[in-house]
Amino acid sequence: xxxxxxxxxxxxxxxxxxxxxxxxxxxxxxxxxxxxxxxxxxxxxxxxxxxxxxxxxxxxxxxxxxxxxxxxxxxxxxxxxxxxxxxxxxxxxxxxxxxxxxxxxxxxxxxxxxxxxxxxxxxxxxxxxxxxxxxxxxxxxxxxxxxxxxxxxxxxxxxxxxxxxxxxxxxxxxxxxxxxxxxxxxxxxxxxxxxxxxxxxxxxxxxxxxxxxxxxxxxxxxxxxxxxxxxxxxxxxxxxxxxxxxxxxxxxxxxxxxxxxxxxxxxxxxxxxxxxxxxxxxxxxxxxxxxxxxxxxxxxxxxxxxxxxxxxxxxxxxxxxxxxxxxxxxxxxxxxxxxxxxxxxxxxxxxxxxxxxxxxxxxxxxxxxxxxxxxxxxxxxxxxxxxxxxxxxxxxxxxxxxxxxxxxxxxxxxxxxxxxxxxxxxxxxxxxxxxxxxxxxxxxxxxxxxxxxxxxxxxxxxxxxxxxxxxxxxxxxxxxxxxx
Ligand code: URP
Ligand code: ZN
Ligand code: ZN
Numbered sequence: 001x002x003x004x005x006x007x008x009x010x011x012x013x014x015x016x017x018x019x020x021x022x023x024x025x026x027x028x029x030x031x032x033x034x035x036x037x038x039x040x041x042x043x044x045x046x047x048x049x050x051x052x053x054x055x056x057x058x059x060x061x062x063x064x065x066x067x068x069x070x071x072x073x074x075x076x077x078x079x080x081x082x083x084x085x086x087x088x089x090x091x092x093x094x095x096x097x098x099x100x101x102x103x104x105x106x107x108x109x110x111x112x113x114x115x116x117x118x119x120x121x122x123x124x125x126x127x128x129x130x131x132x133x134x135x136x137x138x139x140x141x142x143x144x145x146x147x148x149x150x151x152x153x154x155x156x157x158x159x160x161x162x163x164x165x166x167x168x169x170x171x172x173x174x175x176x177x178x179x180x181x182x183x184x185x186x187x188x189x190x191x192x193x194x195x196x197x198x199x200x201x202x203x204x205x206x207x208x209x210x211x212x213x214x215x216x217x218x219x220x221x222x223x224x225x226x227x228x229x230x231x232x233x234x235x236x237x238x239x240x241x242x243x244x245x246x247x248x249x250x251x252x253x254x255x256x257x258x259x260x261x262x263x264x265x266x267x268x269x270x271x272x273x274x275x276x277x278x279x280x281x282x283x284x285x286x287x288x289x290x291x292x293x294x295x296x297x298x299x300x301x302x303x304x305x306x307x308x309x310x311x312x313x314x315x316x317x318x319x320x321x322x323x324x325x326x327x328x329x330x331x332x333x334x335x336x337x338x339x340x341x342x343x344x345x346x347x348x349x350x351x352x353x354x355x356x357x358x359x360x361x362x363x364x365x366x367x368x369x370x371x372x373x374x375x376x377x378x379x380x381x382x383x384x385x386x387x388x389x390x391x392x393x394x395x396x397x398x399x400x401x402x403x404x405x406x407x408x409x410x411x412x413x414x415x416x417x418x419x420x421x422x423x424x425x426x427x428x429x430x431x432x433x434x435x436x437x438x439x440x441x442x443x444x445x446x447x448x449x450x451x452x453x454x455x456x457x458x459x460x461x462x463x464x465x466x467x468x469x470x471x472x473x474x475x476x477x478x479x480x481x482x483x484x
Pocket of ligand 3: 061062063321322323
């Protein structure tokens with residue numbers, strides 16, 4: 001028997017800490033040897049020909065086939081969503097099992113497994129969304145779920161069907177602290193949004209671009225500060241998701257300065273889209289609906305802040321927040337009708353496939369940060385944060401053979417991103433026409449080529465569910481002991 005199933009030879013290997021030329025030996029889906037020149041046979045040899053090889057991406061925030069309450073439907077199920085991820089170099093995704101208000105968290109997880117089973121083509125874990133923090137949910141359901149490998153949860157400070165009030169947030173954070181789970185926070189002030197929305201609609205300002213007016217930066221800044229304060233009271237880390245601009249970044253800076261363990265995520269939409277993408281006039285009202293997401297894209301000055309906070313180390317991870325709603329059809333962006341006001345348009349943009357190529361092109365090749373920071377933001381840190389490291393998120397002996405071999409074009413040979421290159425079931429990309437210089441030539445998921453030379457080639461159901469380790473040490477006792 002050959003010692004390896006596969007050898008990737010002549011790879012320019014990049015991890016968070018290292019960059020070197022070598023061969024990667026793979027057996028039974030794992031990396032079993034790395035050497036300058038691996039001796040021995042393999043059933044298959046891929047010559048990387050000196051190309052850059054990075055760990056497969058870990059997308060710590062995406063939405064596939066998640067139940068909704070407004071008649072809309074996510075365009076991607078676990079097959080099309082993970083297919084799209086694989087073709088863009090992502091080999092692990094973490095979407096959300098979402099509890100309904102009045103419902104059970106355990107039921108949400110069981111339902112979500114049914115949706116994923118037999119469909120995913122790459123490996124996946126689940127975050128929980130705690131939408132109803134009843135005492136029995138936190139006391140009876142959450143501990144068992146954390147034990148079973150659902151070790152991160154998201155809480156919302158907005159959206160009527162999901163939001164928790166401050167007391168419920170505190171109780172949930174305290175439960176997460178006891179259990180060693182990581183809490184992700186969607187920080188926008190719900191009452192401010194409701195008040196602004198009411199006034200905008202009353203004034204007849206209903207077009208998609210008023211979505212941004214209904215959720216200005218102050219709304220995110222205030223909730224960010226409040227989330228940090230609640231986490232400080234409870235004495236537990238949080239991750240602020242989809243941070244969109246300067247004023248939220250300033251709050252995170254301030255918190256870090258106080259020594260608080262506050263993590264932060266941003267997404268390509270806040271680096272590359274701006275409020276102008278929601279429409280500059282009312283000539284084509286639905287066009288702006290494409291880029292409606294929450295928090296909304298800000299202005300160009302805020303994009304610069306996002307990029308510099310990526311370079312400086314402020315952000316912990318970059319995720320896609322892939323939340324795909326098609327433009328056509330009755331369940332997408334137009335679910336409430338072509339002329340629907342901005343508040344009735346489903347929130348979210350697709351991006352699971354474009355996350356890595358955009359970060360590589362605009363971030364690394366654009367000179368904003370180096371390849372090590374790219375690996376950290378896109379793979380290693382999300383794997384660590386959510387208890388999947390070192391199985392996922394790095395290139396090391398013993399890790400899963402999740403690899404991306406890059407096709408990097410020289411300056412002057414950029415190509416144009418088009419929706420028809422992509423593999424999501426969503427019918428558009430918000431980045432149509434963007435010039436790119438990098439795309440995966442090959443994606444390996446546990447040693448299987450799932451994307452190779454422009455061809456997707458994995459069977460539905462070949463992805464595995466990943467139970468996550470606890471990212472934090474469980475901490476019992478009174479969370480508020482430090483205050484008395
Ligand atoms: O607009 C967004 N971000 N939609 C997805 C749901 C969420 O809050 O992440
Ligand atoms: Zn959110
Ligand atoms: Zn999201």
